Amino acid sequence: MGLFDKLLTKKNGKTEAIVLSPLKGRLLPLQDVKDEAFSCGALGNGVAVEPYEGKVVSPVDGTVVSLFPTKHAIGLLSEDGAEVLIHIGLDTVQLNGRYFEAYIKQGAKVRAGDLLVTFDLDKLKEEGYETQVPVLITNTPAFSEFVMTSQGEVDYQDLLMKLKK
Numbered sequence: 466m467g468l469f470d471k472l473l474t475k476k477n478g479k480t481e482a483i484v485l486s487p488l489k490g491r492l493l494p495l496q497d498v499k500d501e502a503f504s505c506g507a508l509g510n511g512v513a514v515e516p517y518e519g520k521v522v523s524p525v526d527g528t529v530v531s532l533f534p535t536k537h538a539i540g541l542l543s544e545d546g547a548e549v550l551i552h553i554g555l556d557t558v559q560l561n562g563r564y565f566e567a568y569i570k571q572g573a574k575v576r577a578g579d580l581l582v583t584f585d586l587d588k589l590k591e592e593g594y595e596t597q598v599p600v601l602i603t604n605t606p607a608f609s610e611f612v613m614t615s616q617g618e619v620d621y622q623d624l625l626m627k628l629k630k
Contacts, residue, residue, distance in 0.1 A: 482545045484626040485577050486619040487524040488598055490516040495599065500555045503599040508550065510611050511601035511626070514619065519586040521551055522621050523575040524600065530572075533558070536565035539581055540603075547628055548604040553584055555595040564588045578622055602628065 493513040498504040503513070523541065530548075531540035537557040541549040553565070564585040569575060589596050605611060610629035619625065 480545060480630045482525075482543065482547060482628045482630075483614075483624055484543075484547065484549060484600070484602070484628070485524045485622040486514065486625045487521050487551055487581070487600060487621070488514040488516045489518050489520075489620050490514040490598075491618050492616060493597060495601075498555075498597055498599055499595050500597075500599075503552070503555075503601070508599075509548075509601040509603040510605040511550075511599060512613060513597045513599045516586060516596060516598055519584040519589075520580065520621075521553065521582045521584075521598070523577055523579045523581055524551075524622075524625065525549060526576050528572065528574055529569050529581075532567055532569065532571045535560065535562045536567045536582055537562075537584075539569075541575070545628075545630070546604070546607060547602055550599070550601045550603050551581070552599045552601070553582065554589055555597060557589065557594055560589075560592075560594075600625065602626070 498513045525543035527543040538552045566583045568580045608628040612627040614624045
C-alpha cells in the first residue's frame with residue numbers, strides 16, 4: 466500500500482483524496498500565474514509553485530499518462546481518478562527538452578514521492594524563462610469539492626490539495 470492509499474479516506478460517504486506537493490518552493494495562487502491559459506483556470510483548478518530546486522516528484526500514486534517529448538510537462542492519473550498536470554515553467558516547450566531529464570516513461574506506475582523529472586532551474590532563469598510550475602487538476606469537474614490546504618512555502622510531499630468525489 467502506497468502513501469496515497471493511506472491518505473485516501475471515506476468521510477460522510479464521500480471519497481476524499483489528497484494531492485501532495487511535487488516541488489519545494491513558494492506557493493502562488495493560480496490567478497498569479499503569468500500565462501492566461503493557466504491563470505484563468507481553463508485547464509483546471511490548482512496552484513503554482515515557484516520552485517527552489519529543479520526536481521519534481523510524484524504528488525500521487527498513479528500512472529504517467531503523458532510525458533511530453535520535451536519533458537517540460539507530465540500528466541498523471543491518480544488511483545482515485547484525479548488527472549494531475551505538472552507544467553514546468555512557462556513557454557519551456559521551446560527548449561525542446563534541453564535542461565530537462567525524465568526518470569519515468571509514459572505508462573509507468575508511480576508512487577507519491579517518486580522522482581519524475583529534474584531540470585536546471587538556473588539555466589531556465591538565465592535564458593529568461595518564467596519558472597512558475599502550475600500543478601492542476603485537469604478534471605476538476607469530476608470532484609464535488611476542491612480545497613487548497615497549503616499556503617506560503619511547501620516542501621516535497623506537503624499536503625497541497627484535497628479533493629472530494
